[in-house]
Amino acid sequence: MSLQLRDTLSGERRPFAPIDPKRVGVYSCGPTIYGPAHIGNFRSFLFADLLVRWLRASGYPTTWVVNLTDIDDKIIRASKAEGIEIRPLTDRWEAVFRSDAAALRMTTPDHLPRATEHIDEQVNLVTKLLEREIAYRTEDGSIFFRIAAWPAYGKLARLDPEAMRVGERVEADEYTKDDVRDFVLWKAAKEGEPAWDTSIGRGRPGWHLECSAMSMRYLGESFDLHTGGIDLIFPHHEDEIAQSEAATGKSFVGTWLHCAHLHVSGDKMSKSLGNIARVSDLLASGVDPRALRLALISAHYRTALNYTDDSLPAATAALERIDAFAAALTARRAVAANAAERVDAAKVAASTAWDRFAAAMDDDLAVPEALAALFDLIREGNRLLVDGCGADGASALAATLERMDAVLALLPGASELPSGAAQLLEARIAARAAKDFAASDRLRDELATIGVLVEDGRDGQRWRLK
RNA sequence: GGCGACGUACCCAAGUGGUCUAAGGGGGGGGUCUGCAAAACCCCUAUUCGCCGGUUCGAAUCCGGCCGUCGCCUCCA
Known part of the structure; x- marks a missing residue:
């Protein structure tokens, strides 16, 4: 089976057929950098991250572009409110976004283009539309897209352009359009707003244009x-x-993918409900970013995800199960004895789990099923460890775990022991060899205070970072 | 008003015609193992999928109605 994706435009699930399998392009609408991103924003970004990770895991060299919207009404408002220029404002929030993204293990996009650094490209696009008379200029110098000249308008959203005339919400803006449905491509310069001098006049780009x-x-x-x-x-x-498409005459995008919203305890996240959870706030309050990542990817991308007070504790507990399994595998791999035991069973378990995981991801990125494959592998693997599965078997299990983690990115990073921990661990091994349990327990407590959890099993002492 | 989505155990969440007397995670209860602790393993925790009808040999899955929640209909991920 190969990757199947549900396309918003056609409404169909169909095999992914790249234009060029050697160079797959993914574009994700990114943040408007005027404030901190919330968990709903990141649900959407992490969905794109999983898509890119799975494409790459499937052998498609993939270029991922995420735009940074750094010029719009909200940004202008924020900059006026704070009395600072736009650039330092957007620089600040870009840094926060990058930091949040890194903490949540979002793959770094190949390009994070800013709208204000691509004015020429946007002007060129508008120029083409003007040449084709699909765009028109109003008295103040703004430029609009003429929807009446584009019969396909509404096909993605399944809206009837004619019906949009009825019950229209008349915008309280000062631009004079030919038709209320027309959308702005280029906004003429206004007093007190940033503007660029270009061949299509002085002004700034409309929101849609940058993407x-x-x-x-x-x-x-x-x-x-x-x-x-x-x-x-x-x-x-x-x-x-x-x-x-009006500018190029070519099909724009092969497959459109849209992520459903995140709800908080069943409600929409909104300012009026005061339930907006910002990623940077959560991280600053000590939330484990891995747990937040798991909580945000645990539902299928096309269904609403309900984030509740139980979400993070549940994710944290699930993560500890993963960590404990990884630590147990590491401990078993270090044991030379019984190396040949149950190796075949472990290899079968590993490949069965991988096949199930891959089939799930191929099935329109069915992450819940992929996670089920992961947790079933953990249960089966733990059973094999109990049964005395040898180091080679543990290695086979570990390899599959890591292969899955190249997509899920949930495993702890390269574990760096806090300073002094290595000596304490050594001392504890010695104490246990001498059956000095008082010293052993004291050392365990001491290690716990510096964030190292120590557990004893048949493979001896093992540890993981809390 | 138009278009669309959803309602599965205490919570999160898969499944969309038979393998479902419904996956996985969390939580809860019981047990095994164990110097202790932890981890782990085993068993139990929905004969039922918002409600009512219908189609079918067979439905959580299809159809109709009803109830409830939500999204979009010009700048909100």
């Missing part, structure tokens, strides 16, 4: 996969398709 321009800049006029939150389907992605 079309930058995705095509890094991935080509047609590329494979485009991701985002479900709320971006309309108007953002609808507009991206319209302006891109």
Whole structure:
């Protein structure tokens, strides 16, 4: 079986057929860097991370682009409110985003382009649309996309353009469009707002424009996969398709993937409910980023994820189960005796688990099923360890665990013992050899205070970081 | 009003026509192992999938109605 994905545009699940298997392009709508990202934002980014990791694990060289929106109304407002320029403001929040992303083990994208650093590309796109008379200029110098000139408009969101005239919410903006449905490509310069002098006039780009321009800049006029939150389907992605395809005459994106929203205890996350959980706040309060990652990837991307007070404790407990298994495998691999025992059974368990895991990921990124494969491997592996499975068997299990973790990224990193811990561990081994349990227990407590959990099993003492 | 999604155990969450008397994680109860602790393993914790009808040899899965929750309908991941 190969990768199957559910495409928003066609509404179909179908085999992933890259334009060029040697160079798969993924574009994900990234953050607007004017404040801290919340867990809902990161649910969507981590979904894209899993997609990219799975593509790479499947042998597709993949280029991942995540844009940073660094010019828009909210940013302008924030910069005025704080009395600072836009650049230092967005630099600050870009740093927070990168830090959050790294903590949550999001793969670093190959490109993190900023809208303000790709003005030329955006202007070129608008120029093409003007030449084709699909875009028009209003009296103040703003430029709009003429929806009436693009019959396919509404195909992604399954909206009827005609119906959109009815019950329209008249925007309280000061731009004069030909048609209320038309969306802005270029906003004419206004007093007190940032603006660029360009061949299409002085102004700044509209929101949708940057994603079309930058995705095509890094991935080509047609590329494979485009991701985002479900709320971006309309108007953002609808507009991206319209302006891109109208400009190039080519199909813009092969497969559209949209991530459902995260709810908090059954409610929408919103300012009025005061239930917005920011990643940086959670991390600052001592939340284990691995546990947060697990909590955010544990539901299938197309279903709403309910984040509750139990989510993090549950994820933490699940993670400890994974950690304990990894530590037990390491301990067994260090034991030379019984090396040949149960090796075949371990190899079968490992390959069965991997096949199930891979089939799950191929099935439209069925992470819950992939996690089930992981936890069943852990149970079966623990059984084999109890049965005396040898070092070679433990190695086979460990190899599969690591292979899965290249996708899930949940295992502890290269374990670095706190200073002094190695000596304490040595001393404890000696104490236990001498049956000095008082000293052994004291050393265990001491190690616990510096974050090293020590457990005793048939393979001797093993440890993991708390 | 239009379009769409969802309702599975105490919590999270898969499954979408038979292998389901429903995966996996957490939590809870019991047991085994063990110097202690922890980890681990075993058993139990939904004969039932919002409610009511229908289709079918057979439905959590399809159809209809009802109840409830939610999303989008111009800048929110």
